[in-house]
Amino acid sequence: xxxxxxxxxxxxxxxxxxxxxxxxxxxxxxxxxxxxxxxxxxxxxxxxxxxxxxxxxxxxxxxxxxxxxxxxxxxxxxxxxxxxxxxxxxxxxxxxxxxxxxxxxxxxxxxxxxxxxxxxxxxxxxxxxxxxxxxxxxxxxxxxxxxxxxxxxxxxxxxxxxxxxxxxxxxxxxxxxxxxxxxxxxxxxxxxxxxxxxxxxxxxxxxxxxxxxxxxxxxxxxxxxxxxxxxxxxxxxxxxxxxxxxxxxxxxxxxxxxxxxxxxxxxxxxxxxxxxxxxxxxxxxxxxxxxxxxxxxxxxxxxxxxxxxxxxxxxxxxxxxxxxxxxxxxxxxxxxxxxxxxxxxxxxxxxxxxxxxxxxxxxxxxxxxxxxxxxxxxxxxxxxxxxxxxxxxxxxxxxxxxxxxxxxxxxxxxxxxxxxxxxxxxxxxxxxxxxxxxxxxxxxxxxxxxxxxxxxxxxxxxxxxxxx
Numbered sequence: 001x002x003x004x005x006x007x008x009x010x011x012x013x014x015x016x017x018x019x020x021x022x023x024x025x026x027x028x029x030x031x032x033x034x035x036x037x038x039x040x041x042x043x044x045x046x047x048x049x050x051x052x053x054x055x056x057x058x059x060x061x062x063x064x065x066x067x068x069x070x071x072x073x074x075x076x077x078x079x080x081x082x083x084x085x086x087x088x089x090x091x092x093x094x095x096x097x098x099x100x101x102x103x104x105x106x107x108x109x110x111x112x113x114x115x116x117x118x119x120x121x122x123x124x125x126x127x128x129x130x131x132x133x134x135x136x137x138x139x140x141x142x143x144x145x146x147x148x149x150x151x152x153x154x155x156x157x158x159x160x161x162x163x164x165x166x167x168x169x170x171x172x173x174x175x176x177x178x179x180x181x182x183x184x185x186x187x188x189x190x191x192x193x194x195x196x197x198x199x200x201x202x203x204x205x206x207x208x209x210x211x212x213x214x215x216x217x218x219x220x221x222x223x224x225x226x227x228x229x230x231x232x233x234x235x236x237x238x239x240x241x242x243x244x245x246x247x248x249x250x251x252x253x254x255x256x257x258x259x260x261x262x263x264x265x266x267x268x269x270x271x272x273x274x275x276x277x278x279x280x281x282x283x284x285x286x287x288x289x290x291x292x293x294x295x296x297x298x299x300x301x302x303x304x305x306x307x308x309x310x311x312x313x314x315x316x317x318x319x320x321x322x323x324x325x326x327x328x329x330x331x332x333x334x335x336x337x338x339x340x341x342x343x344x345x346x347x348x349x350x351x352x353x354x355x356x357x358x359x360x361x362x363x364x365x366x367x368x369x370x371x372x373x374x375x376x377x378x379x380x381x382x383x384x385x386x387x388x389x390x391x392x393x394x395x396x397x398x399x400x401x402x403x404x405x406x407x408x409x410x411x412x413x414x415x416x417x418x419x420x421x422x423x424x425x426x427x428x429x430x431x432x433x434x435x436x437x438x439x440x441x442x443x444x445x446x447x448x449x450x451x452x453x454x455x456x457x458x459x460x461x462x463x464x465x466x467x468x
Contacts, residue, residue: 010432011436031238032160032238045138052134053092055079065104072095074095097123111418115143116134145417148418149180157180160240161184162187162188162190163206165184170183186239200264215257217253228285238296239289244301244304247274247279248275248335249275256277279335286344287342290346295346298351340368355394376402378394380394410427427458430454434453438450
């Protein structure tokens with residue numbers, strides 16, 4: 001077997017059959033990514049491979065790659081700075097020479113093959129030729145932003161959108177392009193962080209778009225429900241929450257009103273008040289989601305912006321994050337139980353950046369199944385876990401604690417239009433794992449049954465999230 005050949009990762013005959021006959025040609029549902037709706041709508045071509053692959057020069061790019069470059073001693077000017085594109089590309093190529101075994105090395109070369117038909121290994125010797133060829137192709141009409149998505153057979157893509165967004169570009173796109181769906185997924189992080197700078201001004205924005213004056217916590221919930229309904233009318237069926245610190249604390253209506261008032265006046269909140277506010281808001285949103293048949297995504301255990309110098313110079317999402325190791329089983333169970341008790345538990349995907357949490361999460365959410373098919377799912381291998389080992393581990397825990405056949409596949413969680421080969425990577429690993437189990441006699445080598453499972457996990461289950 002050669003590097004990234006037609007059967008890479010497919011180590012058994014069963015795996016090869018499952019991938020080539022069942023997974024390979026299934027469309028893609030990417031229900032969590034960070035692409036800009038405006039870019040998808042405007043559908044322009046990238047000026048060069050650096051803008052498409054590494055950074056647009058405004059600290060918006062692939063921080064996976066940036067972390068490796070910094071580890072290789074690349075000056076920041078050649079990463080997020082104002083150096084010329086060729087110099088940035090060469091610095092990345094030189095970094096790849098030392099990145100054997102990294103998923104970024106594999107993604108880099110898989111993207112070169114699938115998007116540009118380039119089989120050469122990227123290094124300092126091949127960099128110029130690859131750079132010129134990618135740039136040449138990127139000017140062709142079939143390399144516009146939408147065309148890049150169509151090239152990967154994208155059927156549905158969910159952007160990540162603030163509740164106060166007007167969804168203007170979603171509206172325009174829906175009226176002009178029916179080749180795939182671009183749907184919003186609501187991300188209420190700014191509502192969930194009353195201690196964050198800018199919270200009060202964000203509440204004013206929420207008042208403006210909802211038409212609801214917010215004095216009390218109940219007013220805030222009315223405004224948030226107004227936005228959920230607005231998103232629902234625009235096709236949204238998922239929300240996403242970066243609940244990095246998951247806690248649970250009850251509060252009375254008067255206490256919540258007091259906390260909201262303090263936050264709007266920029267008074268300091270203590271940890272108990274923040275926990276009380278977040279708990280109440282999450283439970284209120286869960287009720288909104290459950291009533292409309294939405295799926296709630298909960299991303300936990302990200303330890304963000306640990307390098308304050310990097311954050312001060314470049315901002316968030318630029319490569320200064322890590323995984324956290326806080327206790328989560330008890331607060332997660334309390335949150336789900338409170339929603340279940342009032343009949344307000346929505347369908348949920350619960351992700352952790354710390355793979356040590358998988359069994360805790362899986363057993364907690366397994367206690368709250370019922371009422372629909374796979375109400376609770378362990379979220380796919382996320383961020384630092386988006387590797388062969390990480391994906392296999394997540395699939396194994398899903399299979400051991402619930403129903404693998406109900407899993408909802410993969411997301412890119414990406415800021416790059418060239419990242420959609422990660423769906424192929426996931427599908428190959430799924431087929432590899434099933435093939436190994438069949439070869440060892442752990443599962444029946446039944447192509448019809450396994451092929452149906454692969455098709456469902458690759459596409460059908462994720463697509464079904466929108467069919468209500």
